[in-house]
Amino acid sequence: MSSLRFILVLLISLTPFSSSQQIQETFHQCLSNIQTPNSFFTKNDTNFISILNSRAINLRFTTQSTPKPESIFTPSNESHIQSAVICAKKLGIHIRIRSGGHDYEGVSYTSVTGPTFVVIDLSKMRAVNVDLADNSVWVEAGATIGEVYYRVAEKSKTVGIPGSICTSLGVGGLVSGGGYGSLMRKYGLLGDNVIDARIVNANGKILDRKSMGEDVFWAIRGGGGGSFGIIVSWKLKLVPVPATVTVFNVPRTLEQGATKILYKWQQVAPNFDEDLFVRAFISRTSDKTLSTTYQALFLGRGDRLLEIMNAGFPELGVKKEDFIEMSWIESVMFIGAYPLNTPPSVLLDGKPRSLNYFKAKSDFVKEVIPESGLEGLWKIMLEEGSPFIIWNPYGGIMSKISESSIPFPHRNGILFKIQYYSSWMDSGMEDKYVSMNRKVYEYMTKYVSKSPREAYVNYRDLDLGINGESNVNWGINYFKDNFSKLRKIKSKFDPSNFFRHEQSIPVLK
Ligand SMILES: Cc1cc2nc3c(=O)[nH]c(=O)nc-3n(C[C@H](O)[C@H](O)[C@H](O)COP(=O)(O)OP(=O)(O)OC[C@H]3O[C@@H](n4cnc5c(N)ncnc54)[C@H](O)[C@@H]3O)c2cc1C
Ligand SMILES: *[C@@H]1O[C@H](CO)[C@@H](O)[C@H](O)[C@H]1NC(C)=O
Ligand SMILES: *[C@@H]1O[C@H](CO)[C@@H](O)[C@H](O)[C@H]1NC(C)=O
Ligand SMILES: *[C@@H]1O[C@H](CO)[C@@H](O)[C@H](O)[C@H]1NC(C)=O
Numbered sequence: 001m002s003s004l005r006f007i008l009v010l011l012i013s014l015t016p017f018s019s020s021q022q023i024q025e026t027f028h029q030c031l032s033n034i035q036t037p038n039s040f041f042t043k044n045d046t047n048f049i050s051i052l053n054s055r056a057i058n059l060r061f062t063t064q065s066t067p068k069p070e071s072i073f074t075p076s077n078e079s080h081i082q083s084a085v086i087c088a089k090k091l092g093i094h095i096r097i098r099s100g101g102h103d104y105e106g107v108s109y110t111s112v113t114g115p116t117f118v119v120i121d122l123s124k125m126r127a128v129n130v131d132l133a134d135n136s137v138w139v140e141a142g143a144t145i146g147e148v149y150y151r152v153a154e155k156s157k158t159v160g161i162p163g164s165i166c167t168s169l170g171v172g173g174l175v176s177g178g179g180y181g182s183l184m185r186k187y188g189l190l191g192d193n194v195i196d197a198r199i200v201n202a203n204g205k206i207l208d209r210k211s212m213g214e215d216v217f218w219a220i221r222g223g224g225g226g227s228f229g230i231i232v233s234w235k236l237k238l239v240p241v242p243a244t245v246t247v248f249n250v251p252r253t254l255e256q257g258a259t260k261i262l263y264k265w266q267q268v269a270p271n272f273d274e275d276l277f278v279r280a281f282i283s284r285t286s287d288k289t290l291s292t293t294y295q296a297l298f299l300g301r302g303d304r305l306l307e308i309m310n311a312g313f314p315e316l317g318v319k320k321e322d323f324i325e326m327s328w329i330e331s332v333m334f335i336g337a338y339p340l341n342t343p344p345s346v347l348l349d350g351k352p353r354s355l356n357y358f359k360a361k362s363d364f365v366k367e368v369i370p371e372s373g374l375e376g377l378w379k380i381m382l383e384e385g386s387p388f389i390i391w392n393p394y395g396g397i398m399s400k401i402s403e404s405s406i407p408f409p410h411r412n413g414i415l416f417k418i419q420y421y422s423s424w425m426d427s428g429m430e431d432k433y434v435s436m437n438r439k440v441y442e443y444m445t446k447y448v449s450k451s452p453r454e455a456y457v458n459y460r461d462l463d464l465g466i467n468g469e470s471n472v473n474w475g476i477n478y479f480k481d482n483f484s485k486l487r488k489i490k491s492k493f494d495p496s497n498f499f500r501h502e503q504s505i506p507v508l509k
Contacts, residue, residue: 023070023093023116030087031073034080039124041072048072052109055101055123055170059357061110063427069096069109069119076124078198078206078232084120085230086204089498095120096501097230099141100170102352104360104460107226107501108173113468114501120230122172126350127233130155135238136195137161141172141231145179146336146347152238153329153344160241160328162187167336168352175234176225177458178408182297182335185396186274187239191221191406196235199228202498206232212493219489219505222408224457224478227486227505228493241328246298246305247335248322251291257315258292259374264315265294266368270395270415273308275299282389284381294318297331358423359434360387361441362459363448364414373447380443384436387422409480410454418448419459438463452476457503466502474503 028040041051051072056062075081088095094117098108111117122142128151129138139148146167152159162183164174171190179190187193196209197220207229209217220228252258262280269278278296285291294316298305302323309318326334329344337353338346369377380386394414403409410417422437424430445453455461457478465474475483483505490497490505497507 023091023118026091027071027073027087027093027118030091031083034075034083036076036080039074039076039080041074043068043070051121052119055098055121056106056109057100057102057168057352057355058104058106059355059427060359060430061106066106066110067112067114070116072119072121074121074124078200081120081122081200081230081232082204082206085200085202085498088118089202089204093118094500097172097226097499098122098170099172099225099231100144100168100174100350102166102169103173103225104358104458105462105502107460107503112462112502113466122170122230125232130238132156132159132238135159136235137238138233138235139171140233141170143171144347144350145169145171145174146332147350148236149329149332150344150347153327153332157243157327157329158241159238161236161238162190162193163332164190165335166352167332167347168350171234172231173225174458175236176220176223176231178222178406178456179458180392182277182279182331183239183241183299184398185272185277185393186299188397188401189222189406189408190236191408192401193237193239194221194234195237197221198232200230200232202229202494202496215489216493218406219486219493222406222457223482223486223489223505224407224460224503226501227490227499229499242299242301243327244301244325245328245331246300246302246323246325247296247331248318248324249293249295249334250316250318250322251293252316253285253291254289254378258290259371259378261294261315262292262374263368263371264313265391266365266415268313269391269393272312272393272395274396276305276308277393278313279393280391282377282381282391284386287382290378290381295335297335301325356423356425357427357430357433358421359430359437360419360421360459361437361461361463362420362456363418363441363444364410364454364456365416365418365448366413367447368415369447377440377443380440384439385432387420387437387440389440390419390421392417392419403480404482407479407482407486408457409482410456414449414454417456418444419456452480454478454480460503462502464503467500467504467506472506475505 125140126143399412455477465471
């Protein structure tokens with residue numbers, strides 16, 4: 001790299017600036033050694049908003065009043081990222097890092113508390129290199145997990161990767177917060193399956209696992225994105241999957257006995273064979289009634305699945321006709337809610353299925369919720385209108401991995417995770433839906449984990465606390481006691497708190 005010229009540009013541009021226009025000009029000048037076209041966008045550019053919104057998944061943070069970056073930089077290689085960090089650091093510019101843009105609170109592309117900022121958007125960095133002989137894949141942070149699924153399946157029908165349910169997530173943020181999908185009871189989280197990583201630190205240096213050291217390597221596999229550096233790429237482990245897997249989607253309404261069925265689900269789903277993942281959805285189907293749906297992935301054929309279901313969960317009453325046998329990549333599409341027979345190549349578009357305004361919260365459950373508790377939940381869901389509620393079973397290998405293995409601490413003893421997901425299509429409805437979501441969450445208090453009330457960092461919820469306020473307990477909710485180790489590592493690795501956002505790991509005072 002022409003580092004001499006680079007330093008000269010830096011020196012020339014190191015004059016104090018006052019207006020936001022000067023910020024962009026100085027930042028742009030500092031990056032002027034990068035000759036790639038279409039990599040720098042300012043508010044003056046006519047396509048600025050479309051670039052900004054191209055990976056902004058929550059419409060709540062795309063309104064006119066949402067604080068916007070001064071500029072967006074889209075690096076196409078590692079050395080561009082290094083330059084951006086060096087420039088931003090020297091010029092005192094606050095940055096936000098974006099890969100897939102699925103952050104629940106939009107911290108990768110807006111800043112509710114911060115000063116002016118620029119976005120480093122990795123959407124051009126999405127190479128996926130599968131190495132079957134090594135059972136691994138190197139993935140650039142801007143790739144979506146769906147692209148990774150596709151590239152892996154293209155090479156072999158009997159390898160897969162533990163990823164996520166939704167296919168449009170960026171691997172930059174997904175792996176940084178743990179990352180779970182329907183293989184989690186068998187193989188754990190994506191964060192449990194990282195072999196190596198490349199990261200740009202606050203001095204613009206590239207580090208790999210060896211040079212960053214085991215503490216930092218521990219912290220970045222689940223400690224949440226945006227705290228330690230810019231992940232350039234991950235090396236992830238591939239796992240074996242059978243050539244034929246089986247899925248089903250079975251709805252049961254209240255009238256069909258959903259209360260008793262869901263009561264039983266809590267007792268069996270976390271204890272099933274590791275090859276079986278059965279999650280449950282609860283949705284209000286009208287102002288009078290609710291429906292539950294059971295969605296499964298089984299790593300095997302239908303005849304064996306039928307035996308397991310009949311023996312362990314006869315209350316659900318599944319039949320062979322409910323099953324579909326398919327390849328693993330087709331099951332990814334099925335679980336990701338694509339219509340049957342959608343060609344997996346659509347995953348290469350990396351586009352979300354739909355966009356809406358949303359607010360979500362999460363909980364972890366350690367004791368079976370009694371039928372009376374479920375009935376209370378139905379009541380409040382019918383009265384208040386309601387979030388869509390998703391229950392994901394734990395157990396299997398999740399109970400065997402130590403709480404200290406990576407920062408993600410929700411392991412042995414967790415029966416299932418709850419997500420309360422409220423979405424709406426009209427910006428004016430925000431207050432109504434957000435308060436409805438909080439009411440259901442409040443009702444659930446006595447049935448979920450306590451001290452701390454555990455939460456999943458990738459379902460970021462700013463209601464839990466924001467940096468700068470005295471309450472940093474949000475970190476305990478996400479990481480339990482691993483939070484203090486994260487803070488120690490942060491204080492050593494990024495003492496000037498260059499990488500920060502509303503819920504980044506705070507340095508120790
Ligand atoms: C519709 C939907 C479905 C979801 N389904 C699942 C699921 O099935 N399983 C699951 O585990 N999670 C799921 N999530 C949550 C998801 O894991 C998180 O939102 C995750 O942070 C998304 O990563 P991203 O790169 O797309 O997001 P971004 O918004 O780009 O980033 C999220 C956070 O990571 C930081 N970050 C991004 N890129 C980098 C990088 N390269 N280096 C360092 N920091 C970075 C950002 O600054 C931000 O703090 C879902 C989210 C949505 C919106
Ligand atoms: C990155 O891209 C620039 C062009 O902007 C090129 O000169 C440089 O060699 C590339 N660096 C790497 C490490 O690929
Ligand atoms: C943006 O536009 C204004 C006038 O419309 C101009 O003065 C300014 O120099 C432009 N800034 C950049 C960074 O191009
Ligand atoms: C990680 O968190 C768990 C749960 O709070 C705690 O038991 C463990 O000691 C922590 N590990 C480290 C290394 O801090």
